[in-house]
Amino acid sequence: xxxxxxxxxxxxxxxxxxxxxxxxxxxxxxxxxxxxxxxxxxxxxxxxxxxxxxxxxxxxxxxxxxxxxxxxxxxxxxxxxxxxxxxxxxxxxxxxxxxxxxxxxxxxxxxxxxxxxxxxxxxxxxxxxxxxxxxxxxxxxxxxxxxxxxxxxxxxxxxxxxxxxxxxxxxxxxxxxxxxxxxxxxxxxxxxxxxxxxxxxxxxxxxxxxxxxxxxxxxxxxxxxxxxxxxxxxxxxxxxxxxxxxxxxxxxxxxxxxxxxxxxxxxxxxxxxxxxxxxxxxxxxxxxxxxxxxxxxxxxxxxxxxxxxxxxxxxxxxxxxxxxxxxxxxxxxxxxxxxxxxxxxxxxxxxxxxxxxxxxxxxxxxxxxxxxxxxxxxxxxxxxxxxxxxxxxxxxxxxxxxxxxxxxxxxxxxxxxxxxxxxxxxxxxxxxx
Amino acid sequence: xxxxxxxxxxxxxxxxxxxxxxxxxxxxxxxxxxxxxxxxxxxxxxxxxxxxxxxxxxxxxxxxxxxxxxxxxxxxxxxxxxxxxxxxxxxxxxxxxxxxxxxxxxxxxxxxxxxxxxxxxxxxxxxxxxxxxxxxxxxxxxxxxxxxxxxxxxxxxxxxxxxxxxxxxxxxxxxxxxxxxxxxxxxxxxxxxxxxxxxxxxxxxxxxxxxxxxxxxxxxxxxxxxxxxxxxxxxxxxxxxxxxxxxxxxxxxxxxxxxxxxxxxxxxxxxxxxxxxxxxxxxxxxxxxxxxxxxxxxxxxxxxxxxxxxxxxxxxxxxxxxxxxxxxxxxxxxxxxxxxxxxxxxxxxxxxxxxxxxxxxxxxxxxxxxxxxxxxxxxxxxxxxxxxxxxxxxxxxxxxxxxxxxxxxxxxxxxxxxxxxxxxxxxxxxxxxxxxxxxxxxxxxxxxxxxxxxxxxxxxxxxxxxxxxxxxxxxxxx
Numbered sequence: 001x002x003x004x005x006x007x008x009x010x011x012x013x014x015x016x017x018x019x020x021x022x023x024x025x026x027x028x029x030x031x032x033x034x035x036x037x038x039x040x041x042x043x044x045x046x047x048x049x050x051x052x053x054x055x056x057x058x059x060x061x062x063x064x065x066x067x068x069x070x071x072x073x074x075x076x077x078x079x080x081x082x083x084x085x086x087x088x089x090x091x092x093x094x095x096x097x098x099x100x101x102x103x104x105x106x107x108x109x110x111x112x113x114x115x116x117x118x119x120x121x122x123x124x125x126x127x128x129x130x131x132x133x134x135x136x137x138x139x140x141x142x143x144x145x146x147x148x149x150x151x152x153x154x155x156x157x158x159x160x161x162x163x164x165x166x167x168x169x170x171x172x173x174x175x176x177x178x179x180x181x182x183x184x185x186x187x188x189x190x191x192x193x194x195x196x197x198x199x200x201x202x203x204x205x206x207x208x209x210x211x212x213x214x215x216x217x218x219x220x221x222x223x224x225x226x227x228x229x230x231x232x233x234x235x236x237x238x239x240x241x242x243x244x245x246x247x248x249x250x251x252x253x254x255x256x257x258x259x260x261x262x263x264x265x266x267x268x269x270x271x272x273x274x275x276x277x278x279x280x281x282x283x284x285x286x287x288x289x290x291x292x293x294x295x296x297x298x299x300x301x302x303x304x305x306x307x308x309x310x311x312x313x314x315x316x317x318x319x320x321x322x323x324x325x326x327x328x329x330x331x332x333x334x335x336x337x338x339x340x341x342x343x344x345x346x347x348x349x350x351x352x353x354x355x356x357x358x359x360x361x362x363x364x365x366x367x368x369x370x371x372x373x374x375x376x377x378x379x380x381x382x383x384x385x386x387x388x389x390x391x392x393x394x395x396x397x398x399x400x401x402x403x404x405x406x407x408x409x410x411x412x413x414x415x416x417x418x419x420x421x422x423x424x425x426x427x428x429x430x431x432x433x
Numbered sequence: 434x435x436x437x438x439x440x441x442x443x444x445x446x447x448x449x450x451x452x453x454x455x456x457x458x459x460x461x462x463x464x465x466x467x468x469x470x471x472x473x474x475x476x477x478x479x480x481x482x483x484x485x486x487x488x489x490x491x492x493x494x495x496x497x498x499x500x501x502x503x504x505x506x507x508x509x510x511x512x513x514x515x516x517x518x519x520x521x522x523x524x525x526x527x528x529x530x531x532x533x534x535x536x537x538x539x540x541x542x543x544x545x546x547x548x549x550x551x552x553x554x555x556x557x558x559x560x561x562x563x564x565x566x567x568x569x570x571x572x573x574x575x576x577x578x579x580x581x582x583x584x585x586x587x588x589x590x591x592x593x594x595x596x597x598x599x600x601x602x603x604x605x606x607x608x609x610x611x612x613x614x615x616x617x618x619x620x621x622x623x624x625x626x627x628x629x630x631x632x633x634x635x636x637x638x639x640x641x642x643x644x645x646x647x648x649x650x651x652x653x654x655x656x657x658x659x660x661x662x663x664x665x666x667x668x669x670x671x672x673x674x675x676x677x678x679x680x681x682x683x684x685x686x687x688x689x690x691x692x693x694x695x696x697x698x699x700x701x702x703x704x705x706x707x708x709x710x711x712x713x714x715x716x717x718x719x720x721x722x723x724x725x726x727x728x729x730x731x732x733x734x735x736x737x738x739x740x741x742x743x744x745x746x747x748x749x750x751x752x753x754x755x756x757x758x759x760x761x762x763x764x765x766x767x768x769x770x771x772x773x774x775x776x777x778x779x780x781x782x783x784x785x786x787x788x789x790x791x792x793x794x795x796x797x798x799x800x801x802x803x804x805x806x807x808x809x810x811x812x813x814x815x816x817x818x819x820x821x822x823x824x825x826x827x828x829x830x831x832x833x834x835x836x837x838x839x840x841x842x843x844x845x846x847x848x849x850x851x852x853x854x855x856x857x858x859x860x861x862x863x864x865x866x867x868x869x870x871x872x873x874x875x876x877x878x879x880x881x882x883x884x885x886x887x888x889x890x891x892x893x894x895x896x897x898x899x900x901x902x903x904x905x906x907x908x909x910x911x
Contacts, residue, residue, distance in 0.1 A: 046510070051837075343842065345843055347841075348841070348843065349839065349840070350839070351838065352836070352839075353835065353836060355833070355834055356832065356851060357832075357833040358823065358831065358832045358833065360825075360828060361828045361830060361855040362825075362828075362857070363825070365853040367851050368848070369836070369849040370847065370849070371838065373843035373844065373846075
């Protein structure tokens, strides 16, 4: 523990870029650190942080310890039965990798890709401005960035199966900065899952960014499974660009962390582009999930559909703030946004801010938000069939979440997500609710 | 297909849904005996107090409010930057001819009478109103109510008279629903308020006919700051309507009202606004109602005019089973921004609220909905329904929706829905097939969109509203 305390806080000094990395990246990291210093700390009253607990944003205690023992983390990194590739990181250090990918696909730890595919990474790396409030934290992420995953799928190549990436946080007050950059060429296809988990019971911090760039006609699915321990925090920022006729899925499962902030932004940049933004969160005890989304219709004739569902137990809080933004000229936009909150306790609090900004006509846009408890009739129905009330409530909450998970469109992946979800429900039944 | 693709129609439609503003676009030369001059300082406040012969507590109230106004920042962190274009130093805060409000139209100065006659106020009074107050710049020129209502104990006077003659009823509620420090513009109003109505409806009295106030701005660079307080005692019922117009001056004008409603146990207040300011008026209004046990407060709001309107009528449901409702129609044309919405604060068990908002954006107009619904966790059985629909007429029209809903605990139900649509070519084609002209078809489509809300307005207003849209549509095509 004292070893950790001696380490400099992640807020105190600019980390040195490893000499092996290209010069442009060193410049980016240097500039990012300056930006981090110059960007003011979010405070109460800032619109992107409305309803947020900004006191959660004190990250001074966190440092970047090396991962100590070559522990059992590789063995614990099991989710899907046979992933097409698998990477295991602990504190941003690669512990294990295996890959069985088609030829032409570049799938490398970011630290390697920066050296071997410098230009390709440079072309796509963090090109967009962070718009949903966490620009200070994405700057910090960029400055501290040491590893992550880079995936490039050339045109007409379809990756069957799923690439898995495990990000473990190990040690007292450890911070990690995992980055996932996925680029698909025309008509390519790929699915990547990031798992964020704690190696032990000590508090950790994850500041993760993922950049998804879907080329024309390609299919890009990205899942984030957040199952950290309940002392940890996470800021996760997603940035997706969907080209002409491209189809993307962004999914987030939140079961862990004491406090999680998700920012997801999808730009629909070509005709026929489609984006599904999905999330399931099951907070219990004192957990707080703060989710901000942005559906940016740049091009006419694109489709986006957002479905976020929260089941709130105990003294939990959720915040959902979503915006559908239709640019001038983005006619024939078809955009939907739904946030549903299932209130499982008398002490839970759900905040919803579903928003629309429409600058074009001939659009179909709608949003809906609901917050309510399970109705007595539903419980009665199940009790009449011999199911006890506690179990009945659990079943309904599970079914409520399954509606989102079923949209992932892959049985193995859906099964994996459900296992994480059921772990959480078991956890709640065991000691929480 | 976008409606815009038929370019021949575009320019026409731009005009088409525009409302007839020429009716209010005239003004008479100014003849003010009292003029507080331009800009706002302690001296302005003292001048207003002296002219109005305010009691000491009002003078203190105003001075305190001025401090709050100076300290409060502009809400530009969430609202439009257009607010920065308001120059508080060139605005004239108080203008009046020093006359007392007249009880008969015959005694009203000729020009003022002509003004209100052109706006049809005396005629409407005879036809269907229980009482009228007509405000010209800072003060009421006319104020009258049917005699039998006076006998029932109904009070309908301007705010100055209210705070002087009925202090025992007025003062306990004044500034209680909307505190001075609620926002920058409520503070401004509290500092310089003049005019507006004070209404008290005694226990169990149910007014069959509405009371009406009409607000008229006649002077350039003038700021109108009326203050209205309506108290409906237990079981009382009242409908209050306000209308407003101003001529179109070269420079912008400010209207910043504060309206407080208090509905005691079982009372009902309906507040109807048809806002048709000319398109250089900044209309920044704070309106809120307090509903006690079993009481109901309804805001029925129609915003057609102004350059920028920011108005979010609210209801605080303080007693069990209280009910709050906001029904709102907004029409945003070129150069206009209708930033409207609703605020529902549930503060007792089994309270229910309903928000229905419809907006139409024409040309480069921008309509915004902002809403807040708050249900705390110690309550149970609260329900809210929010619906916002937007209709876009042209490709440069804008619409935004920013609701915020907080629900704590598992004893409540809220639902929110919003949709955005346009008048489609198919729709117009279908109607033209059946022999309607393009203009008639457009008018029918727009009227259909707001029809269910227009019906919530009193008959005379809803007919007027529909007629305005109809007429304009017919003349526009061909």
